[in-house]
Amino acid sequence: MKLLNTLCRIAAPSGNEAPLTRYLLKYIEQHQSSWQVQPTVLAGNEWQDCIMLVFGAPRTAVFAHLDSIxxxxxxxxxxxxxxxxxxxxxxxxxxxxxxxxxxxxxxxxxxxxxxxxxxxxxxxxxxxxxxYCDFRETDTTVQSCYLDNRLGVWNALRLCETLENGIVAFSCWEEHGGGSVAYLAKYIQETYGVRQALISDITWVTEGVQPGRGVVISLRDSLIPRRAYVDRIRRIAAASGIPHQLEVEGNGGSDAKELQHGAQPWDWCFVGAPEDNVHSPNEIVDKRDINSMLALYQMLMREL
CATH class of the missing domain: 2.40.30.40 (Peptidase M42, domain 2)
Structure with missing residues (x-):
């Protein structure tokens, strides 16, 4: 959890993601030699503060937003x-x-x-x-401000260690209306032909989603993904034996909104750990859900 602690302490509210972008680029430079596949790194002024990592022959893109409230x-x-x-x-x-x-x-x-x-x-x-970041860790939980979405970023970085084929896209502005995923998605589809995505983000503990019972596969929020794609993900998850839960909500959103509202056809599914005390200084996540989130992403990126 040392990496997650570091990520939560870097201030990067919507519109000023640059400090976290700089940290990630340095982290990638220092660690990518130990990853199973060394990615092509796309970053710089033409991408504003976003980063894209392209591994092998990608079929699926993972989106994780850098910004916070x-x-x-x-x-x-x-x-x-x-x-x-x-x-x-x-x-x-x-x-x-x-x-x-x-x-x-x-x-x-x-x-x-x-x-x-x-x-x-x-x-x-x-x-x-x-x-102010007060990062607290116990044997079973982590608690801090900005687990949404530093935990999604952590998951994407850990995924990079074993990823052979895929794209990891770190986006901006998600918490305040979005704006970056549209141009990232356009480039990804036109350049690599990829048109299916996973959203590495954090969802809510509710009466139907409980901490410690596994990563959440969202069947819908304020938007409704294409059922055929979500069903593929559900079948892979069921066959894997990785603990997971299903979520049905009528509000909330993520980077997926720009994929669904964009000009290119994208399939997407939100897959993330549930947290309590959302958007407060005391967000809390069960470590079992963190572990199952990473494990399911590793499986999905191999199978999709």
């Missing part, structure tokens, strides 16, 4: 949400502007409900603030 400093002491963070008075927020490091407290106006911050000075407008 957070807050943008507005005017005075006002804050604007990035994505949908849980807002609780007293939450510890951190960041940096040209005057130095910031460690402040989230406030909520009792009369208006507007959110702001309390700090020793005024923070420069446009500064991003994120939850």
């Amino acid at each position: 957070g807050f943008t400093v507005r005017y005075g002491q006002q804050l604007v949400r990035i994505g949908g963070p849980v807002v609780e008075a007293g939450s510890r927020l951190v960041g940096r502007d040209t005057q130095g490091e910031i460690d402040c407290t989230l406030t909520i106006d009792e009369e208006t409900g507007e959110i702001g911050y309390e700090f020793t000075r005024e923070i420069e407008r446009g500064t991003e603030l994120t939850f």
Whole structure:
């Protein structure tokens, strides 16, 4: 979990994913020689802050978004949400502007409900603030801010160790409307002919999805994937014996929305571990679900 701990501590809210991108590129450079197959690395200004890794003769692409929720400093002491963070008075927020490091407290106006911050000075407008990272690990769980989606990124990086054929795409802006997957998907399909995807992201603990019972295969959220593709994934999962659960939701979304709304035909399925305390500083995931997530991805990327 040392790698996951490191990933959770790198601030990368939507629109400012560059610090995490730099870390990943360095990590890939340092570790890819030990991977089973050395990928082609696509990164740079033409991809903004996204990264694509192409292994062998790919048939399936894995999408994992780099960004997190957070807050943008507005005017005075006002804050604007990035994505949908849980807002609780007293939450510890951190960041940096040209005057130095910031460690402040989230406030909520009792009369208006507007959110702001309390700090020793005024923070420069446009500064991003994120939850302070308090990474906690037990024998059975990990708990931290930003497991969504640093755990999805962790899963994709670990998948790279044994991946022979496939594409791993690290995307941006997912928590705040998306925008990068459309051009990644277009390039992937036009260049490699790949048109099926897995979404390496984190879902919710609900009355029908419980921690410790395995990775979640989502049958639908606010969008509905093509049933024939999801059924293929279900058959592979059933034959593998890897613990897994099925999810049916009526809301929520992921990088898949840009695949389904795009101009190219893509099949997709969301496959990820469930977490509790979603979008808060205290997201928590069972280690058994983390293990089954990686194991199922390894199996699916061989079989699909």
